[in-house]
Amino acid sequence: MFFLRNTFLTFSANVSCFHSVSKGTFIESRLQWRHYKNTVLLPHRKFSSAPKTAVLMLNMGGPADLGEVEPFLTRLFTDKDIIPLPMQSKLGPLIAKRRTPKVTEKYREIGGGSPIKSWTTKQGDAMVKILDKISPESAPHKFYIGFRYAQPLMEDTIEEMHRDGVERAIAFSQYPQYSCSTSGSSFNALAKYYLKSKDNVKLRWSFIDRWPVDTGLVEAFKDLTLKEAEKFSSDVKDDIVILFSAHSLPMSAVNRGDPYPVEVAATVLKVMQALNWRFPYRLVWQSKVGPVPWLSPQTDDALRGFVNNGHRNFLIVPISFVNEHIETLHELDIEYAAELAQKLKIENIRRVPAPNDHPAFIEGLAKIVKGHIDSGEVCSKQLLLKCPMCTKAVCSQMRQWIGSMKN
DSSP: OOSOGGGSOEEEEEEEEEEEEETTEEEEEEEEEEEESOOSOOOOOOOSSOOSEEEEEEEOOOOSSGGGHHHHHHHHHTOTTTSOOTTHHHHHHHHHHHHHHHHHHHHHHTTSSOOHHHHHHHHHHHHHHHHHHHOGGGOSEEEEEEESSSSSBHHHHHHHHHHTTOOEEEEEESOSSOOTTTHHHHHHHHHHHHHHOSSOOOSEEEEEOOOTTOHHHHHHHHHHHHHHHTTSOTTTGGGOEEEEEEEOOBHHHHHHTOSHHHHHHHHHHHHHHHTTTOSOEEEEEEOOOSSSOBSSSBHHHHHHHHHHTTOOEEEEEOTTOSSOOHIIIIIIIIIIIIIIHHHHTOSEEEEOOOOTTOHHHHHHHHHHHHHHHHHTOSSOTTTTSOOTTOOOHHHHHHHHHHHHTTO
């Protein structure tokens, strides 16, 4: 995220790792990111009065430095929406404390913290600049960041919005594909904040809850995939297998009727259609936590299976991630594309960058918001539809709260 270069201490790396596995063969793992040590928000434009339209960009977030790892993990493991545990309030902090040293080392290996806030800042700044041009009737626009488990926490950002005098706010989930454990968790927390507040809701809220087949998202992934595929040597291009890697989900959530797997698959199909079905592909899942069943095959297991079937050239596409963070920079780049690939004697493996600041993606974000404003809708019809097997009271309360705004 880059407009005021003097504001940030910048670290950029383009690292190609070559590991000899046998005579005449090698593994190539491309690690590319821009990481900013100072992750404070870029200064917004000065407004003489409250911005006419605020866009709250919702995401999980990530620790900006190593000292934030344990608080981040504690919030994560005490959220029943994403990782349900018995005796959550007691067991969650214990698990977080136990995992902190290992996770801290992973963040150290990617530069000392997560770049997700920096990327979100850059994306938001570029988005509102386009919005001011294409939607002058709702301008000026100002973006805010509301993370679920890291600074700036969503609840703190809402208070900032109140202090700024915002009257019209759009809660914009930065997860393209909806899941009750991600977008749903953020919306649940938003509803909980207001349901507990003694003050009347002064903001006029509306919600962008999913956008799995957005043309900007699809175009960005298509372009980035083709550019990365061109980096394979000509003699292996016809042998490339694309692995669309998405964050996994516990089967307990899937069996409740969570729409996430279907929406991820919809994104994959749109991207493959844009690629004219040029490569063989599979949708695989990563980042499983704990012993319970999750969506599978896992990305690492899929690599092992394909290698056993004779495949040696892979292109990984992080299809559920819109910016770089620990799951792309460490799990995909280091654990799979470097370490596992060397062990499996994979000849060529590359990872497509997340959309980050791709022009088509940024323009797509702005068009999503403009389309939402023009529609006059509070939310999509899908958001108000509770999963058929869900019995969580918090999910019902969130939908009742949002539904009340349609009256």
